[in-house]
Amino acid sequence: MNFLFYFFILSSFLVAGWRQLTWLPIAGGQEPMAALTATIISTAGDAVQLAIGLIGVMALFLGLMQVAEEGGLLKLAARGIRPLLIRLFPEVPAEHPAMGAMVMNLAANLLGLGNAATPFGIKAMQELDTLNPTPGTATNAMALFLAINTSSVTLLPTGVIALRAAAGSSNAAGILPTTLCATIFSTATAIFCAKLLARWSDRKTLQKAAKPYKDPGKPCSHTSNSAPAAAILSTPSRLSKWKPAAGLGIFMALIALMVIYGKNISGWIVPGLMLSLLTFGIIRRVPVYEAFVSGAKEGFQVAIKIIPYLVAIMVAVGMLRGSGVMEIVTNSIGPYTAALGLPAEALPMALLRPLSGSGAYGILAATINNPAIGPDSYTGYLVSTLQGSTETTFYVMAVYFGAIQIKKVRHTLAAALLADLAGIIGAIIACKLFLN
Numbered sequence: 001m002n003f004l005f006y007f008f009i010l011s012s013f014l015v016a017g018w019r020q021l022t023w024l025p026i027a028g029g030q031e032p033m034a035a036l037t038a039t040i041i042s043t044a045g046d047a048v049q050l051a052i053g054l055i056g057v058m059a060l061f062l063g064l065m066q067v068a069e070e071g072g073l074l075k076l077a078a079r080g081i082r083p084l085l086i087r088l089f090p091e092v093p094a095e096h097p098a099m100g101a102m103v104m105n106l107a108a109n110l111l112g113l114g115n116a117a118t119p120f121g122i123k124a125m126q127e128l129d130t131l132n133p134t135p136g137t138a139t140n141a142m143a144l145f146l147a148i149n150t151s152s153v154t155l156l157p158t159g160v161i162a163l164r165a166a167a168g169s170s171n172a173a174g175i176l177p178t179t180l181c182a183t184i185f186s187t188a189t190a191i192f193c194a195k196l197l198a199r200w201s202d203r204k205t206l207q208k209a210a211k212p213y214k215d216p217g218k219p220c221s222h223t224s225n226s227a228p229a230a231a232i233l234s235t236p237s238r239l240s241k242w243k244p245a246a247g248l249g250i251f252m253a254l255i256a257l258m259v260i261y262g263k264n265i266s267g268w269i270v271p272g273l274m275l276s277l278l279t280f281g282i283i284r285r286v287p288v289y290e291a292f293v294s295g296a297k298e299g300f301q302v303a304i305k306i307i308p309y310l311v312a313i314m315v316a317v318g319m320l321r322g323s324g325v326m327e328i329v330t331n332s333i334g335p336y337t338a339a340l341g342l343p344a345e346a347l348p349m350a351l352l353r354p355l356s357g358s359g360a361y362g363i364l365a366a367t368i369n370n371p372a373i374g375p376d377s378y379t380g381y382l383v384s385t386l387q388g389s390t391e392t393t394f395y396v397m398a399v400y401f402g403a404i405q406i407k408k409v410r411h412t413l414a415a416a417l418l419a420d421l422a423g424i425i426g427a428i429i430a431c432k433l434f435l436n
Contacts, residue, residue, distance in 0.1 A: 242335035
């Protein structure tokens, strides 16, 4: 991240400087360096406003998370998908709170609830950090979890559907199958790349034993990276053989439900989630008000902690846009990507999506509202699918790793960017299949 951050700043300065030296005064025009200065100041302020805006959302969902945790819902959820999580995260004990937090985060991403997924993701990172033998350095589990987050399977991209409807689309929810296909492909790529790159990353961090986890009220029996998985696999499961299959069937039924009725039920998701978690807490005799307030306090503290990280990454990305670097890259490679199914009009979305969520959203709105393109053209479907099937990688890294003071990201960035690339390829293939 140190080199990448400096490279963004340096390239932006050099391009803006060259434009300044060759600039011819135009009535009402702004000098390139003055525009870059204004961009730096405005994006720094935007980063703080974004963090402040996150306070309420994070307080809400971490409060609900606390209720679910005290009621034991997270452990129940973790047990339900334990066979899969054991194989994906062998260094994390199945009963560890990180498992439950990751389940909630992935479920929120599945339903397109980006704001809800962020608090759960931060909570998962904080819990994973309790198992970290080298504070300040990302573990394999952290790298894999973040890579999955940048490409998480999405059933219901609610924000994109709403924007398409506002742009006059005849089938605003038509991106559901393309988004689902693209995210399945990108998530599979994220898992494969994270696992593969972990073998080539810094070996010293892998030689140290992980911190043991002690389940409250139980003696600690985990003393190494491999011990948790071995202990779990050797313990007879209470789940009968048919329950995993039943869970998979329910999941597939939910996918079909989302594809068919996703637009109609999207407004019910957040209120339903809130009521369900609080009702579960009441049934389990949890003091829901006190638990909620306790979790909300943590959400406030985390939102404040991530401000410096957001300022750094958002200023760097803003400089890329304000200096003209993004424009130069788009004009240079646009003709070549068009031949591969990525039109020049959609290229800015593909390039900017991993860097700036708000910037990509603005490009999406401008593209589908362009009368020459529209929301229901191939390009309109493609930019909509890209918005719904890829994540703002650098933002996620800044927020999640900033919350636990991670400075050495190891192979995380490479795995996440490869997943982003897979998402772009998957979106192109899916749009060509479903629109032909």
